[in-house]
């Protein structure tokens with residue numbers, strides 16, 4: 001079995017979007033994810049880095 | 054294992070590209086065991102499906118397993134299951150089965166898996182999965198090895214021998230875990246009852262090779278399903294707090310190093326989120342499960358790496374409160390967003406921090422911490438979108 005070396009987020013988030021019938025585009029979903037981390041994360045460094053982008 | 058004489062020449066076998074033609078015994082029966090390969094293919098199809106679906110189920114339960122060492126072990130086991138499934142699928146591909154997940158296979162496995170999910174306690178679940186499903190798999194591998202042809206089917210034999218040993222080791226692990234956790238008569242009774250029930254369910258589903266008669270209905274569990282879990286559990290040795298820690302200044306070597314490796318121990322929450330995605334992402338391509346299982350196991354290893362380094366720094370992880378709230382709030386989002394947050398945001402953003410701290414460890418001569426971070430960066434480059442380019446900048 002060939003080991004999988006591709007970038008997993010890039011590979012599977014679009015597939016999950018299709019699988020879930022998600023109406024948002026990939027870019028919108030990623031922005032949504034960033035907002036969720038900034039608003040909710042309890043790891044302060046995580047929140048700070050997400051906020052810098 | 055008896056020697057058998059094939060009914061056709063090696064040349065004629067090689068010329069065939071479609072194995073289904075070879076299996077058409079009505080036109081040209083094999084001498085010894087007509088339909089032998091057809092039977093083996095059906096068994097392998099079911100076995101790989103059981104490996105895949107039990108790994109998903111382990112993922113569903115992993116966040117709710119309390120004992121820290123067991124949580125780690127399950128991260129490894131679900132990855133091993135997917136590796137075994139991958140080897141079986143490769144063998145099936147050699148046998149000209151390119152799509153082993155036919156609806157008949159999934160329909161016979163998934164309902165049983167969903168019933169095994171309905172245990173109410175972590176040790177009960179482990180009893181059913183390991184002493185029921187995994188034991189059935191180990192026995193099926195041993196039976197296959199006994200029955201298959203010692204020459205024709207050598208590639209399968211290599212795979213199944215390894216698979217049998219891996220399963221038997223995991224069953225031994227579960228027996229030791231249950232001896233540690235199920236210490237009261239009541240708990241031992243629950244273990245025995247649920248393990249026996251799991252065997253009944255698997256038998257009613259036609260067995261892990263899918264060749265026994267299936268009952269019209271599987272025996273009902275009598276419980277509702279608790280999955281997916283909204284909170285991840287820690288055992289009683291841990292102190293748990295809601296909030297994470299402030300990052301100390303990087304030039305405060307001692308405090309910063311401890312902070313960084315404690316943060317690694319808390320990556321168990323990433324493993325738990327990925328484990329939940331493994332379970333909740335039903336109906337995805339098989340390769341998705343393979344990748345998520347590896348990712349989940351990697352995060353367990355990062356947590357372990359943190360734990361070992363924290364110990365080397367003179368502390369025990371149980372002294373330092375863990376926080377579990379990141380798993381909890383992520384569960385409020387759908388599995389796709391959870392996976393997107395981890396891969397596109399959290400892991401990707403963490404590269405800057407890792408890069409900075411790696412350089413600092415090199416500068417202050419802490420080569421152990423630097424090496425640990427380097428291994429983590431290597432794993433993380435597989436996890437994120439731009440990881441390969443950013444990781445390449447580390448010197």
Ligand SMILES: [Fe+2]
Nearest residue numbers: 320351352355
């Ligand atoms: Fe990690």
Ligand SMILES: [Fe+2]
Nearest residue numbers: 352400433436
């Ligand atoms: Fe990661």
